[in-house]
Amino acid sequence: MAQHFLLSAKARTLSLAKVFKMGEDAAYGVFCDMRWPETDGEPICPRCGCTESYHISTRRKFKCVACHHQFSVTSGTIFASRKLSYTDLLAAIVLFVNGAKGISALQASRDLDVQYKTAFVLFHKLREAMQREFAEAKLEGVVEIDGGYFGGYVKPENRKADRKDRRLSLNRSGKRQCVVIMRERKGRSLPFVVRNEGDAVPFVRDHAANLATIYADEGSGWDALHAGWDTRRVNHSVAFMDEGVCTNQAESYFSRLRRMETGTHHHIAGPYLYAYAGEAAWREDNRRVDNGGQAMKLTFGAMASRQSRTWAGYWQR
Incomplete structure (x- = not known):
């Protein structure tokens, strides 16, 4: 190995x-x-x-x-x-x-x-x-896109009978934000922070090359991308990869960012999330460069x- x-x-x-x-x-x-x-x-x-x-x-x-x-x-x-x-x-x-x-x-x-x-x-x-x-990045080739939600932790109630489903929007704190990552198979990454995953479509239009091929998951927010790009989807409830289509590079980025949040910084305030998202993207792009x-x-x-x-x-x- x-x-x-x-x-x-x-x-x-x-x-x-x-x-x-x-x-x-x-x-x-x-x-x-x-x-x-x-x-x-x-x-x-x-x-x-x-x-x-x-x-x-x-x-x-x-x-x-x-x-x-x-x-x-x-x-x-x-x-x-x-x-x-x-x-x-x-x-x-x-x-x-x-x-x-x-x-x-x-x-x-x-x-x-x-x-x-x-x-x-x-x-x-x-x-x-x-x-x-990341300022003027224009991603080409195969571009993987995915979104992950960070921040806005809601502490569960002590008694089980009082606990609520924190996955529902009405039981959230309102501080949760979505980090969307666009990542080339060549290695370049571009993160940005939005309220909901579907709000990222205008950013994707600005930073994806016209001839790029986009790989995304089954999220309904990415449906609008089919009109402008060769967009291929993978349903994660069925498989992580389907006929070569996957978002593994994007998931690798989220793995690093989540470990930064939970293991190193412990708390990332909402106004600074974009800075930590950019740091994680820089580290991913340069992971094969010596220190x-x-x-x-x-x-x-x-x-x-x-x-x-x-x-x-x-x-x-």
Whole structure:
């Protein structure tokens, strides 16, 4: 039997020990390389685009020769106004990608010796950077679609006679939301959050290529897709696969997301469900990439992202 990828040596190319051994200067160089790859880490003014600048070594800042604007390697990025050292910031990214089912902010706050608030906001900034990969995705080939409901837990009554069927909508809390996943057989995934599964049809129309073949289950919400695509269905009450049609890749995604919810985070608030759904999709798409490659990919995406409108000054509202 073949060995699981995460158990192989190829999956381990970067560790916390290596990050802390490289030191602050080397970690700073990594962020420069990720911010300005086209100039091999040499600074480019974010205001005017000039490639010539003075180095202010005492503060790790630069001053543009043309417009005299002072900036740092994280200015204007999702890490703007950061207070963590570059070593700790890189270590946090490594911790984040090493969790196959995610990592809680509480655990990271202990590992990095920072406040829970710091780890919470930092990880959500990383999740926001992950969302960049899904912005303009247009899925092609065979695309599996499925929906799963998360949140809105209703505690059962103590006595059996008082218990109600929580599967019925009238006995729910009203906070339950549906995560719909579109997933290519090639590997790309696209999640989004809606109220009910059928509400996802407009999103599918926007992000499915015209010649794509859609695999879906027997849910009545997907009936509208037959008008625009070659849509094939499988009735899960009869079989999990019918003549090669299945949604196993979508179910694999939900398996990861549910384990993140129940085993790692324990509770995902409704307004943040989209962020955790995006994180699970990113982890599924990069599950065969070594942890060093994942860390560098996420760092590059974070340095290419603009300053967060949601998480900058989050605790100050």
